[in-house]
Amino acid sequence: MRLLTAVDQLFLLLESRKQPMHVGGLFLFELPENAESDFVYQLVKQMQDSDVPPSFPFNQVLENLIFWKKDKNFDVEHHLHHVALPNPGRVRELLMYVSKEHGRLLDRAMPLWECHVIEGIEPEVEGGPERFAWYFKIHHSLVDGVAAMRLVQKSLSQSPTEPVTLPVWSLMARHRTQVHATQPAKRSIKHILKEQVSTIKPVFTELLDNAKNYGDDGFVGTFDAPMTILNKRISTSRRIAAQSYDIQRFNIIAERLNTSKNDVVLAVCAGALRRYLISMNALPSKPLIAFVPMSLRTDNSISGNQLSFVLANLGTHLDDPLRRIELIHRSMNNGKRRFRRMNQAQ
Template sequence: MKPLSLIDNAFLLLEQRQQPLHVAALCVLQPPPDAPPDFAYRLAERMRQSTGAVPPFNHRLVRRAGINFWEEADDFDIAQHFVHLALPKPGRMRELLAMISRVHAAHLDRAYPLWRCYLIEGLADGRIALYFKIHHALVDGVAGIRLLMKTMGPDAEASLAIPPPWEAYTRRGGKRSLPLPSPALRGVETLRGLARQGVASAAPVWHRLSQSRRDKRAGDPACVDAAQAPRSIFNQNISGSRRFAAQSYSRARVKAIAAHFGATSNDVVLAMCGSALRRYLIDNNALPSDPLVAAVPVSTRSDDGTSGNEVAFALTHLGTHIADPAERLCAVKGCMDYNKAALRSLNPAQLYAYEGLLFAPSLFGLLTGQRRGRTVVNVVISHVPGPSEDLYWQGCRLDGIYPVSVVIHQIALNITLISRNGEIDFGLIGCRRTLPHMQRLLDYLEESIVELEKAIGVTAAEAVTEEA
């Protein structure tokens, strides 16, 4: 048996009836051209023959003397983990997203390994879907999505020889993509790291905090702290119901806008989200006068290395107080540039300490759902790099991979997206009761791209043609 880490235990302790803490991905798949009418049934039968599971998919939670452990289950039951479903007619994406909204709201049974896989047929256009959810205590969101991609091949034939996810080995990374800023959960790790480096290592942390305070007092609009996010309709305690919305947008269009402004694609995505959230809040007569603040994972790598992960949470405002789309993008870019420069001035242990001190005053209320003054952040927005070429799963071409993340008390909306080949796949998950008609954000995201294209004088068709 293996005891759970501090962070893994935290995910179990923080889970509540209204707040399940599993992450998931929805893969939309195109069967091969010669697929028979019962293709999905045959695929499901083949999946049911995979009755073995490797770590972590055979890890079951047990408790001994008040301590949680993972033990390998010797009675693995594929029927508990693999489900074959069919959509109701007419089988549109609307019906698929409604189904995902319902199944994502359901908790995983702790008597079994904490994951479940759904194969879904019945889409009117002949495609099928794979929805895979796994508890955040078992595998983090980014690792789970990467695992799914590792069970895919470069062509249809190669993909048939790859086992299903629960028979494919995975390795947990050292850094985790959390649904909320997590340095306080890593306090022991942070203190040990600083202790090894000596007292002098704390000086850059203090300098960074002092500089941020000076910049904030000087009115630098690019500096965002953990006490400036306004209260909004996104910052309420949530119910157990969920609304999932998903759509793909052209990477070529985003890259054309980014090139014009000297920005990154992530800057453009954040500005798009700011525009969509501004429109949504205006429609609900709930736009705060201060800009919304997002927690955004950013790379802090200062070299060209490819090993390891160097990721931290940054706070950025989304320019929701700005009406002009070009001005909004420039403001978001300035904020992200400030964050990257600040975070890259610290080594990993210093960075964790800096984030812990930055978020500590408000983190308790964020984790427990207790409203204490202003909130830490209004929304979490994560941008995950995905495959750059076509992938296939069990003979089917991957047409989209949409993340389905976590919402928690006081943060009722999570936007996660994956850059994939020529597309950016957005997955939006929110509390159904707290955020009425949340699916309208998809239309507002499209409108935000059009606004920015008009600002630079190009059309969507021109951007795609230039990229090609």
């Protein structure tokens, strides 16, 4: 058995019916040229009939909210779902289905993940190839965002011509030489407690440094976020919307303004939020604050949580988009600089 970390337990303790704590990804695929009409069915059947057992972390189940243990009664029917969208099978219908499924809690008596294969999606352009989707969700206590993306990357074909005969939950059978490198190191309770105690002094030092920098608009304090119409209790309802952008546009903006692509994404979100709040006559005089996840992962592992969060000033009080992105960039760099002085335990 493997001991849950404090962060892993936090994601479980914070979970409620109105606040699920899993992460999910939606992937769209085009059917291969000259594919048979039952291509997706055969793909699902191949996954269902696979006699290869699930590998880490897909074989982990909770034990008293304290340990992870290996699941000895894996039931593929519980985790794998095959559905077809009703006509006309647009992206709208796809997102409605995913919205509903993303709002459902995962069963803690089972390994905390699900895989949905969705067919019946219309072509992107008239006359183009039909499409199918893969929606995957897994609990945040098992993986963070970087680990989840590594799982997806390892589970898919590495080239258009490479056949994949194993399901995603047996992906380590395809990467046997990497098993030890991708699993987290085992740590004793004594080691964990010693590590946590050693963080007291450097964390206190950072708090003092934060107090010295208070007043700089690039610095964000814990209580700087204003009250808005968005700060409300959430319900159980979920509605997912999607918007596509050409990544090259973000690359060009980031290069010309000497910022990161993440800063550009935050600036786009900030502009949209500012416009929405103005339309509702509800834009606060103080800038909105974003809670931005930041990966602390320095190894090749594909499980657990190695992340923290940066408070970023979104500059929504500024009407000039260039001043807004400059403030976002400065605020993000301020947060990153503080984290570079700290280790994962802190």
